[in-house]
Amino acid sequence: MTVIRFQGIHRLRSTVTRVVMEKPCILTKTLGAPGSIYKCFEPCIDKHFTIIPYERFVQRKEDFAAKIQAVFSWGPNINVDRDLLQSLPNLKAVINGGVGVDHLDIPLINSFGVKVSNTPHVVDNATADIGMSLMLASARKIIEGQHFSKFRESDDFPESTMGTDVSGATLGIIGMGRIGYKIAKRAQGFDMKILYHNRNRRPENEERAVGATYCASMTELLQRSDFVMVVVNLSPQTHKLISAKEFAMMRPNSTFINISRGLVVDQDALVDALLKKMIRAAALDVTYPEPLPRDHPLLSFPNVIVMPHIGTHTLETSQLMVERMVTNALAILNEGQLPDEVKA
Structure with a gap:
């Protein structure tokens, strides 16, 4: 009698343990695969979730579809379309890594009762850093200097290698949100004169703190x-915000820097402005498409820097992004709320 009771308790404990240990399932592209979350961040996710690789899911949908409660989107690595949404009956959220969600059809996703989140705030410093880096690299011709050191045919610096000063120059920031404000803080350290244009003017004490002057008109x-x-x-209002008209207003010795989204700029107009020497140079972390085709005209200019959208591409920031994705996913599954929900 005692033995039977002991075995029953043992079986019960075993069952309870399995229930407690079972983790919710999330769908994402195979970690470490091209365009996916890096393998080094797997422990952060695996601690809380059972990871179902998208590649396995496609092959065995009937085994996994009902188990998946969240999709982890790392940029456009998974096409969250109607077919995918219809195949996941228990999906609660699409958890995006990064701030930009222009690759997600939020109204469509919401129509299935599924929420969308991103990872704001944690990307701010890294993005501001890349903006400053592009400005400095372009102004001081860092890449040209590297090429000279590696491939020079003589030891004489040609006149064309001279850069331009950043310290004391005027920086115009279009979009003075969290990231724009952090850029202004950094630019203040270079004694730059800071102008900004924004939908809404910041409080005067915030302007004074970074020495920024508001321009009600982007023209100014x-x-x-x-x-x-x-x-x-990127929004319908900012799509091709900077086009031929805007480039024509810029100074001939000015540099254009884009760290927002490629479609904010009319790239054909940018190419034309560079060809006509309407501006001195350009430095881009974002383009359309990404990456640019190797024969794209922008890649042929010696005074243009084009990066493959690496604004948040640091170990520390990527770790914070993944951690924030986990936080959002746990919140929606346990509490029904998304701390960083993005609404249509």
Whole structure:
């Protein structure tokens, strides 16, 4: 009698343990595969979730579809379309890594009762850093200097290698949100004159803290700036915000910097402005498409820096992004709320 009771208790404990240890399932592209979350971040996710690789899911949908409660999207690595949404009956959220969600059809996703989140705030410093890096690299011709050191045919510096000063120059920031404000803080350390244009003017105490002057008109900012940096979200209102008209307003010795989204700029107009020497240079972390085809005209200019969208591409920031994705996923599954929900 005692033995039977002991075995029953043992079986019960075993069952309870399995229930407690079972982790919710999330769908994402195989970690470490091209375009996916890096393998080094797997422990952070695996601690809380059972990871179902998208590649396995496609092959065995009937085994996994009902178990998946969240999709982890790392950029456009998974096409969250109607077919995928219809195949996941218990999906609660699409958890995006990064701030930009222009690759997600949020109204469509919401129509299935599924929420969307991103990872704001944690990307701010790294993105501001890349903006400053592009400005400095372009102004001081860092890449040209590297090429000279590696491939020079003589030891004489040609006149064309001279850069331009950042310290004391005028920086115009289009989009003074969290990231734009952090850029202004950094630029203040270079004694730059800071202008900004934004939908809403910041409080005067915030302007004073970074020495920023508000331009109600973007025209004024473009005409007065030595460096123009775009830091806006992509929306219908900002699609091709900077086009031929805006480039024509800029100074001939000015530099255009884009760290927002490629589609904020009319790239054909940018190419034309560079060909006509309407601006001195350009430095881009974002383009359309990404990456650019190798024969794209922008890649042929010696005064243009094009990066493959690496604004948040640091070990520390990527770790914070993944951790924030986990936080959002746990919140929606346990509490039904998304701390960083993005609404249509």
